Amino acid sequence: MKILYSFTVLYVLTISFLHAQSNYKQGYVVNMNNDTLKGFIDYKEWSNNPTGINFKAGNGNSPQRYTPLNTKAFAVNNLEYYERFIVQVSKSHVELSDLSSELDTTYSIDTVFLKSIVLGKRISLYSFTDKIKTRFYVLDNSSDQVRELKYFLCLNDETNTIKEFSGYRPQLLRFAANYQPGNLKISRLINESSYSEKKLTDIFVAINGYNNKLVVHDNMSGKRFFAGVAVRSSKLTFSGANVVFPDGTQKNSFSPVLSTGIDILTNKNTKTLFLRFELELAANHFNFPKTPSSWSDIYHSLDFKQYTVAVIPQVVYNFYSTDNLKVFVDLGFSINFSAYNNYGYITTYSNSVSINNKYPEFERTYISFPLKVGVLLNKHFEIYGSYWLSSSVTNYIQFSGGLSAYQAGVNYMFGK
Template sequence: MKYFYCTLLITLFTCHLATAQSNFKQGYILDAKNDTIKGYIDYREWNKNPKQISFKPTLDQAAKTYTVNTANGFGITGIEYYDRAVVSVSTSPITLSRLPASVDTSAIIDTVFLRVRVNGSKLTLYELETFEKVIFYIGEKQKATITPLKQYLFLNEENRMIVNSNKYIPQLLNLAAIYQPNDAKLKQLIANANYNIRYLSPIIIRLNGDAWDTQTVVDNTSVRYFVGAGVTNARLKFSGDNAPFSNGKTATSLSPMLSAGIDYLFNKRTEKTVLRLEAALTLSSFNLSEGRVLNSFNQNIVIRSLKFKQTLVSLTPQMLYNFYSTDRFKIYVDVGVNMNFSSFNNQHYQSNYADGSSRTENNLDFESFYITIPIKAGVQMGKNFQIYGGYILPTAITNYTLWSAEIPGIQAGLVYLFQ
């Protein structure tokens, strides 16, 4: 467990670094008079739309705070843009345990910074992320209005089904009738649209009728691929008084590991939070022997030995979080779930007695599928290289009642990112 505590200490240290970290990017502020002030904004991977931001006219000047009451908008050049607006914010829940029994149209009026997702000559698609949910808005430039696209979820208690009240679809069809009345394909896209940016963004682009490259389309999500190589110091450990080897008896294997996978970046500009799916291959070889006294009166000593090779294929969804992040250097922690598909080959389990006789025992029954929890900490240098160390928490790989065997381990490796 000492490796687990080391990882925990690294996490706490990086949390301290993250608290003091700033990330000023070139941008601008629209002040209360609608004047544009150029400078630098402390850019964050905001979990919800910010109510305030830090701004510097130059990097060597002190930061000043602008809020929804003192700025009409701001932008991080080439990355994200926000407009101030007073809008209706739906408060109806979407969490399953809190769903109402019918449509809940409750809302509050709030002053917010709306994130621009698509900006064309006629319409703007905005996004507002609250603690409760994501809400989309349509800004009509000719009317100078901003209207929420409405969707409500409720629970039909009679058949215990979640029902979607998709009022945003007739809203979009009405806009299509105004701005693109002859576009039959657009109407089909709207009819099949889900309430998320992947569906709504191309619809607004098409409603504007502009060339794609003349519209501002903001999408900072991204995917990247990676390959990796490393070593695992795996430790076979037996536990229980009835185990074939002494309670706590271990054997180790220093094993090569190859991996590959895909990363989903929630924000490719900050790379703060990454959803990673990794496939890995590990080849291990264990050799364990032990002398045990079977009969204390005659001092009948037996030497038991166990040899086997393990081929382990693991599929691991995991969440990687960069606590400290600059363009050239990042520090991260990574927690996931290993789904392990294992084969145990060339198993040889034998007992050798003091009189010179020997007996081949029945092979131990190891699980072909089991789940483990890996915890990693590492650094990223530049855009392409990650170096990490990690610990795999102990999990039983047997299903016996009176004893168990585990293979925890520590890992170290190098990852190359294609981006």
């Protein structure tokens, strides 16, 4: 429990540290006088739409704060674009635990930055995310009106199901009838669509016409695959009562490690904080030679092999980041599935030998906690070192066998 608590605290501190860091990228701000100010914007991994940004005219200048009250638009060059609008913001929830049995259509009128997804000749698509949910908005360029695409959920107490109110479909069907009359393909696309950025983007591109000039901003989320090799130094330590070996008896094992995995990127442009799921294959060989017991002329020995497949979810944070160099810390836990050879615990007497097969019995499934630091070079080569906290691989009252490890490795990151 202490390890889990520490992991939680470290994760929270990592998030806090993330929001405190600066990451200035080239961009521009459009002020209320329609003046375009070029400079640098402190680019964050905005899980919610920003309520304000820090902007510097040059690297040596002090940052200034720009909000929807004094800014019409801003952009981080080639990455993200936001515009200021006064809009209705629905207040209904979409998380199952927060749903009510009555349809909630309440809203507030707010001045916010909307994130641009599709800038079209006829209609444009925007999004707004806060702590409640993500909403999508349509701008009708013929009238300059911005409206939320309606989508509500509520509980049906009688059938214990969720009722869905997809008001965005008739809204989009009206635009399709106006700009693409008689196009049954678009109508079918709308009627079968979900309330998601990808599906709505396809619809907006179709309504605007594929031949018309469009600016489509990529989805910020993404994924990245990797594979690697490493070398591991593992240490098995017996502690407790002198049953198997004296307290503190330990041996090391050196072995290669193969790994592969996927990174789930919140923002594929910054790659500052993301989730990693890794699969590792490793083997250990521990040889405890004849060790004197507390009884004279009696010796114990143990020689066994362990083969492990590990599934390792992790949180990775790049606390220093440039285009060609990133320095990161990595926290996670490993779910280990192990198999063992047909080993035996050998007791040697003055004139005889006894073998206790499969003793001590080692755990086939156990949890361990790796802590990792490393660097990413030229976007593809990751070099790291890690320490695995000691985890018990036995389940006895009188004694325990604790397994810890050091590891150094190289991963190759595929893609951009």
